Amino acid sequence: MEKRAHFSGWTLPLLLIIPQMAITVIFFYLPASQAIWQSFLREDAFGLASEFVGFENYSAVFEQPEYYRAMITTVIFSTLVAFFSLAVALLFATQADKSLRGGHGFKTLLIWPYAVAPAIAGVLWMFMFHPTLGILGRPLNVMGFNWNPMLDGKDAMILLVLSATWKHVSYNFLFFLAGLQAIPKSVIEAGAIDGAGPLRRFWTIIFPLLSPTTFFLLVVTIVYVFFETFGIIDAVTGGGPAGQTTTLVYKVYADGRSGGDLGLSAAQSVVLMVIVIALTAVQFRYVERKVQY
């Protein structure tokens, strides 16, 4: 059965398609192409003149030791956030999937953090773990832990991972829960009769059957960490202390906005774009080939 609407002219279909196209063009293609164009230019500090410099900005990017440091920071940050937000979400989802009393409330509460704006979430966590004001940060110091995310890069990273994970668990939880509910109950019962305990059932039946969900979430989470954690980083650490929590996307902002070097910033954002496109391409490849049953 072919599902296709037939239009007699061009006017109506065009009108219907224009809003979506306009949004995509104005908010994605225009800025993206502008970034690409800018990455080949050098602008003076006042934005009055600019000249074409070819790939100079790119070579400048790759000559900066800070850029490699930001890359390593990003890899560490995204690995940690991806791992924890997936693991915690999966744990919650398996618990919520059991029909327990109050399960509905549990599910609703788990979804709330997703509705909190990133900057707000960041501020929230920053205050909670503030070394002298924080409801959790202060007791840590009292107990003898030398906790100070404002001075210690590791502490700052831990705090960022915590807040970014907390923010994203809801999203992953929802998908995992849907994925779990799509697994036929009888398959799990068959596993129980076949002599597999709950843990073995999870790792040999449920987890493999969730693999499409897990892979999709992994890629979405990595994209989230690459781009959307900007608000949290800006609110919690501002890339500090001493640039130790500056990720690639934060560096784009720092060099362009604060540093005033638009060309350098644009070159970085193009590189970042290429990385994410590559990641997405890998996902589609993988999804098409590996995930079907």
Next chain:
Amino acid sequence: MAGVTLDTVRKIYSGNVEAVKGVSLGIEDGSFCVLVGPSGCGKSTLLRMIAGLETISDGEVKIGDRVVNQVEPADRDIAMVFQNYALYPHMSVYDNMAYGLKNRKTPKDEIETRVKEAARILAIEPFLDRKPRALSGGQRQRVAMGRAIVRKPQVFLFDEPLSNLDAKLRVQMRVEIKRLQKALGVTSIYVTHDQVEAMTLSDKLVVMSSGQIEQVGSPSEVYRRPETRFVATFIGSPPMNILPGKVEGPGRVSVGGQSIAVTDMRDGLTPGSAIEVGLRPEDVQAGGVGSSSLSMDVDFVEELGATQLFHGKVAGADFVVQASTGQIPADTRKLALAVDPANVHLFDPQTTKRLGRV
């Protein structure tokens, strides 16, 4: 191998819904027991309690001499074939069958021997490397059977295993299941709503309705001497005709003013009291006018090939007669039906129980 014994087993769901109301049943070692009944009669719940997939609210389930109420499904030494087969979609056919053995730490070469053997018996050897999604319904069904037999369990449980197959394949698999069970001699409990499957497969037929056992017996006993009106109309296709009648005297009832002789009739029934008269469509002889005969107004005829079904009314109640094709002209409007006294079943209109000799 072992028999299965149920002692006043109950299942009460939250909200006081009683799905199984005190069922007691003994299933002999090596026999093929079929639980049959309409949907919602508790037959699947009962099977799942034997499997350990549902908790037992009350009563006792024994496999062999062991009470298994608190035993995990894995430790009950049973194997189950599910309605939707419940194959592991991410594993090959081989791994599907080997999974239960691997979990029990069976040596690798032993697993291979057993899986190969099961695959040979079920003729699925060419598919061992395939995933379940690459198999047809019948092949999946075989894999599900294979997964059960490699384990060499004490009891096989079947939960409507053929209902997802098309009619032709269903008949074929039915025969194969029967043959396999006879060859392996493993106690089997089989749940179905299909009375033909129930009749053909069972050594012991258990008819259930609303959480209770209506009758237990061999298929021919259940067919020949149904204990309740429910069993009478549930087993047999087309179902038994039930006509309103009156007791005339010992061995005689009347239906629509016609007197009929009955062989199997309880003594001491009050003459004139209401009674239900059951006649199987295949047990009445059309055409012959005898001492015990009824007249039927024919409404229409259904052609089944070898036989014809005449639908109509006798004494104001719906009535079906089955006759060999050509025996009665299809345009017959009125039929005289001869009734053999041995083929008349009587039921109490209130309790719906059989009113036969005690």
